[in-house]
Amino acid sequence: MNPDVKLILHKAISCMGVIIPDIWLKQLQDRIIYDPVIKRKKLGADPIPLFETVLFELRSRCNNTCSFCPANINYDERDDIVMPFELFNKAVLQLNELGFAGRVCFYINNEPLIVPNIAEYVSIAVKNLPKARKFQILTNGLALSRDIGEKLLKSGVNSVIINWYHEDLESPLPQRILDFQAMAQEFNKNGKNRVTVQVDRRRINDILTNRANFAPNKKGINNHSHKGGFCTYPFTHLCINPEGKVMLCCMDVYYRNVIGSISTDKIVDIWYGREFQQIRQHLLNGDREPLLLCNKCDHIGVQPGHMKTVAKKIIRELSGCS
Numbered sequence: 001m002n003p004d005v006k007l008i009l010h011k012a013i014s015c016m017g018v019i020i021p022d023i024w025l026k027q028l029q030d031r032i033i034y035d036p037v038i039k040r041k042k043l044g045a046d047p048i049p050l051f052e053t054v055l056f057e058l059r060s061r062c063n064n065t066c067s068f069c070p071a072n073i074n075y076d077e078r079d080d081i082v083m084p085f086e087l088f089n090k091a092v093l094q095l096n097e098l099g100f101a102g103r104v105c106f107y108i109n110n111e112p113l114i115v116p117n118i119a120e121y122v123s124i125a126v127k128n129l130p131k132a133r134k135f136q137i138l139t140n141g142l143a144l145s146r147d148i149g150e151k152l153l154k155s156g157v158n159s160v161i162i163n164w165y166h167e168d169l170e171s172p173l174p175q176r177i178l179d180f181q182a183m184a185q186e187f188n189k190n191g192k193n194r195v196t197v198q199v200d201r202r203r204i205n206d207i208l209t210n211r212a213n214f215a216p217n218k219k220g221i222n223n224h225s226h227k228g229g230f231c232t233y234p235f236t237h238l239c240i241n242p243e244g245k246v247m248l249c250c251m252d253v254y255y256r257n258v259i260g261s262i263s264t265d266k267i268v269d270i271w272y273g274r275e276f277q278q279i280r281q282h283l284l285n286g287d288r289e290p291l292l293l294c295n296k297c298d299h300i301g302v303q304p305g306h307m308k309t310v311a312k313k314i315i316r317e318l319s320g321c322s
């Protein structure tokens with residue numbers, strides 16, 4: 001089971017003055033963390049719901065040196081490929097036919113602002129996906145300029161997250177980020193469409209998840225710590241690389257587990273196809289062992305927001321312990 005969850009549960013149980021075997025702890029993990037998500041999102045249904053989020057990696061390149069990321073400029077082994085507009089448009093039109101009403105992301109393991117004409121991709125999606133609730137850019141801000149910022153705001157993007165990576169979290173934000181925040185505020189006063197801008201300070205040398213054993217600074221650390229465990233990603237996210245290949249999830253940085261290709265197959269056929277379904281069944285069974293990437297991945301399998309809710313619940317129920 002996940003080491004962080006195991007630690008929380010062990011602490012909670014020790015607070016009660018009893019010792020519980022790991023197999024029981026795993027059952028608690030399933031009951032407290034996974035089962036509520038599976039039930040709420042109807043992930044055990046047949047067929048499962050359509051994906052909530054579609055992520056486009058429009059260019060297989062980043063421009064930063066984050067030590068935790070396999071796509072950093074000192075470590076990336078991928079060819080530099082940009083998705084043709086024709087292929088992107090083909091995918092968007094299929095999403096339109098599906099009535100897609102979720103989140104459209106213009107990033108996976110890359111930097112979207114170094115994609116040539118990034119605003120045009122956003123405009124195509126906004127124009128053709130009227131039901132989609134969010135059009136999102138996640139950037140490190142290094143390539144952010146006034147010109148790119150203005151074009152993005154006009155494109156229809158409604159969510160921009162800037163992760164500012166630095167060794168010192170107290171360091172001042174670059175002027176280009178401050179300028180973009182001001183531009184967005186002015187845009188929101190005068191424009192019909194509002195855009196939210198979120199700036200998060202992040203440590204450039206953080207140790208995070210092992211990203212299916214691809215993280216450069218976490219190789220060999222807890223690589224086999226989570227052989228059993230559910231994960232929502234193959235149930236909720238559709239990840240498309242610059243060549244149109246659909247990957248298992250966002251952890252598949254180097255495209256090791258390709259499920260299909262939108263160049264030759266329809267999105268709906270890939271999503272409900274046999275390979276995806278078999279993978280999902282293993283995850284529903286809490287069995288990552290047979291899965292190429294999942295059996296090396298230490299990602300807990302749910303979004304951080306859900307884990308915060310779980311932690312608060314445990315703390316609340318055990319508030320009498322010291």
